[in-house]
Amino acid sequence: MKEVSLPGESEDRLTESNVKAGSRAIVIGGSMAGLLAAKVLSGHYGEIIVIERDELQDRPANRPGVPQDHHPHRLQHLGKGVLETLFPGWREDLLAQGAYEREGKEMHLISPLASLQFPYEKDEGCSRPLLEWVIRRRVAAEPRIQVLQGHEAVSLLTRKKGNKLAVTGAKVKEKRCSDSRDLEAALVVDASGRYSRLPAWLEELGCGKPDTEILHTRLAYSTRYYRIPESLKDRYSTVLIEGDPSLAEGSGVFSPIEGGLAETTIYGAGGHYPPVDPARYEPAAAKLIHPMLAEILAQLEPVGNPRGFRVPECRLNPYGAMPEWPSGLLAIGDSICSFDPIYGQGISVAAAEAMEMGKALQEAGRESDPRWELHLQQRFGKIILPAWWTIVVADLRWPGVTYEGSLSGRGIRFCQEYLDIVRRQALQGGDMELFGLMMGVQGLDLPPSALFGEEAVRMVVSRCKQEAWLEKQLDDGETLGCFLERSFPVFHPGSHAEANR
Template sequence: MTGKKWRRAVVLGGSVAGLLASRALSETYDEVVVVDRDELTDLSENRRGVPQGRHVHGILARGQQIIEEYFPGITEELEAAGAVTGDVAGDVRWIMDGVPMSKGHSGLLAVSVSRPTLEARIRHRVRALVNVSFLDRSEVVGLRFAPGTHQVTGVRTVDRDKRGGASDVDADLVVDTMGRGSHVPRWLTDHGWPGVQEDRTRVGLTYTTRHYRAGPEPSPGDLSVDVVATPDNPRGAICARIDGGRQVVTAYGILGDVPPTDPEGFLDFLKSLSSPEIYEAMVDGEPLDAPVSYRFPASLRRRYERMERFPSGLLAMGDAVCSFNPTYGQGMTVAALGSLVLRRHAAGDGAPDPAAYFGDLAREAVDEAWRQALSNDLGFPGVEGLRTPEILADQEYIGRVLEAAQRDGAVAAAYARVIGLVDPPEALRAPRVRAALGPA
């Protein structure tokens, strides 16, 4: 006997959200089974199920803290694997409308690493948990319900190596971490459950990425240079030092502005940004691959917390609940926050209550990140959406904060702590920050 409360949890999806969910559930369930259609190894390699994995990825500061809490020493392991670390306000060069933000000391760690390496190291640590197993190269094709009840009792899978090799996997709890493309909402309506409300913000984002041999430029002392897209200059790019002695350069455009995938066009796009630093560094750089693009049509939030009826034995987290504009780097951190909510509800006295869980998930993991992303997205005039008085006031105030951050490193550090989801938004209205803004 393990002394744990429940027999088996099944996690749908073996990406970062699924791995963190598995770690959280391993404390309460005798067995946690991770199901994924890809072959899951501990190698640092791109995989089909994560098409965005080739592009730049960011772990916000709060996400880094949670991952380190789950897996003590993993930050050192990532550094040993080539990850580059520094202060999120002191070692990252932020440039907006051609003007860099001042450097400050936030006290928060930034970890710059490729998505495949990060995922491989987390998966290695999860695989070491004695009660977690992986059912890879298996595709989930449906939910199983107990006859005559509202209880999900498992999933139906198909072995991708055996044609027609279908099987059932029983579970006390099923957690959907299959991302924005999850079929769970459709499976629920097929079983007579109401459809989940979806909020979408269409940003028409395309980002194009190329890797280069790491060199001293564009900013020798910084782990990344971020030329941020703004309403006045709606093109952006990030150049980050990552593992493998490489620099990853991801350029992005919104509302149908597509960074080209031919090498000359890619460089021309970098040259058109509000700051020339990345272009000047890469024009003579040594490319390691060809540019590749990824399209992201809209931010998506599934409002599970508003559903009046929902089956027991089923939860969701990560991009399966909320998928953000990736230029803000919020996805993995919101998944990490969601795993803390999952961990707490799994450890409660009874089986997790979906209504209570999704309410807490919204308040504790999603709401603030969604508010920040929505406010930023609606700052671009071509993005459709309701610009409420609250959003307009927030945009005006954050604009003043960013202007002050250009001349005051302490304001820049305070801003970094808020967008890193460590400090609440009220921290930007502290007396020290307000004094630096000057008169309205």
């Protein structure tokens, strides 16, 4: 990994790189969103400095700045498409590092409604540290990108341009040292994740606070690794057992990864926390609605103890709606919106935002738009909204989950009942077309209108013979079109996957 020295420490290294004034960008945070942002920025700035608080190892390794990296991560098609665009051959890199090839293997989905088994298309199972390391290696090979590891951004540098505030860099501190230095840049991108200090920094700068939406999920994961003996290597592929949260039933997932290991997670929302005590882990697996996970684990050898992760809440900071937003500043990834991890959306949304940033950097007229950064945050908001809305609708079905935000209660209730109808038809009725639509919208591959648009609702309702139910949802004289318009947020064209490929 290349490292850069700070100005004052070794000016010659920076001069050597022949950085012209205004052509440096800084990215705060070197996790997935930061790496993707840095790669995109490298096409537009002479020098990109990624400031990362952790010391990074030159191998896949867990690290304190990404505490969720002990837990399973999967990518949606949207995210995979972006990775292939930015880092062609990334999947082959993963497989070469021993990632588990899922293509053609069976996925077992067991839910209270039905059990399904279907073959995987192109997909791979790997730990989160391996995924990040494969991408980081690619980023590190970019001549314009430098990673300042073991350093923390402690505040933003600013300047008033007329009556407008501009961010002009970041104050950076070496972790083990009390001195801080100023690092100037034409653009600062905050990719410091769900614990980002950006809301506090903005307030200190007099920009006010974002009108943060909060989904109180009270979710917890407990993840344990198991070694799969050579003799059983091809017997088990991914298993997902979904409990009914309204009955306080937990869920569990089993997924082979690199190194002959499998990740197993038991999770629950609404305050139903799975055990991290090793003696209680397998008994908890046996209490899931189906014995398959417990039966598999009984044949495997555990590696280490279970580790927990709690997600008390998910947050959306609608930065694009702030009246004051400094020029020279962007936020990306979990720093804007942290999702409920069970839907596996975070990296894919960050990837779509990075691509949107690339588009915006290329557009004519950028230089003449004094609010370019704010307008780009608004474009990120359009990418985020369908994913955020999907998790709010889905999670509010669970007792113990609450929401503070702007989405309409009427729309949410309608969608929950409608989704139950869709799920029953897809899973119990074996309607794979509806199953595909449902998974496509949840996986950000299809726009919400594919399932919740007027035409789609009519198709689903007639297919499921639920005309009487639909009739009851509408006020006297109200058309379905009006109802949907009033009850749903506006999902702009371009706010979903297709537009971000």
